[in-house]
Amino acid sequence: MAHTYKRIIIARTDKIGDLILSIPSFFMIRKMYPEAEITLLVRNYNYNIVKNLPYINRVVQIDRYRQKELLEKIKYFNADVFIALYVDNFVMELAKASKAKIKIGPLSKIKSFFIFNKGVLQKRSKSIKHEAEYNLDLIKKLDKKLFEDRFEINTQIFLDKSNLEAAEKFFKDNSIGDKVLVVNPFMGGSAKNITDDQYADILREIIDREKDIDVIVTAHISDEDRGLDLLEKIGRDRV
Incomplete structure (x- = not known):
């Protein structure tokens, strides 16, 4: 018989691309546990992407709180499960503060072996799987049979x-x-990526072949200069 969990926290506290590729994981937690209270921990700049997800009960913008205040808030939620889809030292502190009996996360740092009692060994830097699959593997760790019985992909924003x-x-x-x-x-x-010059070559070729296409290059504010430089390298009007 599958366990029933009342309160689940999921942390995805890095950049926009990874958060978007976590949406199938958020949806699967709801499919697995339709009665659970689900809380997401995200960065302020990603809040708008997930704030309207109808199957999420609460979205916490972690940048809005001082560290001590946030740690107390996480403990107050009294979670049964804490799932970290991305791990750094701060996320591990949040997992520890949650006091959740089940803590799931990637075993990528020495400290993570002591924090996550249901950790998953993942070598994401090898890019063997799609990022969304790595995330779903962490959700599956909670209950493999229930995950497979109710599996459905949903990417809607x-x-x-x-x-x-x-x-x-x-x-x-x-x-x-x-x-x-x-x-x-x-x-x-x-994870593996191609170079900015390679992106410019590929996009230039697409634009020259597809005459009526417009290209939008997106970037986090920290990559703004690289983004502007990439536009110059592409050297086409409809970008």
Whole structure:
């Protein structure tokens, strides 16, 4: 018989691309435990992506709190399960503070072996799997049979009116048409990636072949200069 968990915390506290690729994992937790209270821990700049997910009870923006205050808040949630889809020293402190009986996370640092009692060995830097699959492997660790019985992929992002209005204004102000390619070339992790020059070569070739396409390059503020440099390297108008 499967365990029933009342309160589950899931932490995904790194950049936007990885958070988006965690959405199937958030959905699967709800599929597995329809009655559970699910709390997400995210960075402020990612809040808008997950705030409208209908199957999530609470989203905590961790940057809004001082460390001591946040640790107390995590303990107050009285979670049964803490799942870290990404791990650094701060996330491990949050996992420890949760007092959850089950703590799941990647075993990528020495300290993680002492923090996560249901850890998963993952060598994400080898890029053997898709990032979304690595995340789902951590969810599966909670209950393999229940996971497989109820498995379903859902990647939907729920936008509100203000999100749609902002996008429509951006498209109008930049004369963007109906055929659009969005590229997020930069990353903060250790997974494999191609070079900025290679991105420029590929995008230039796509633009030259697909005459009516517009390309949008996205970047975190910390990669803004690289993004602008990439636009120069591409050297095409519809970017």
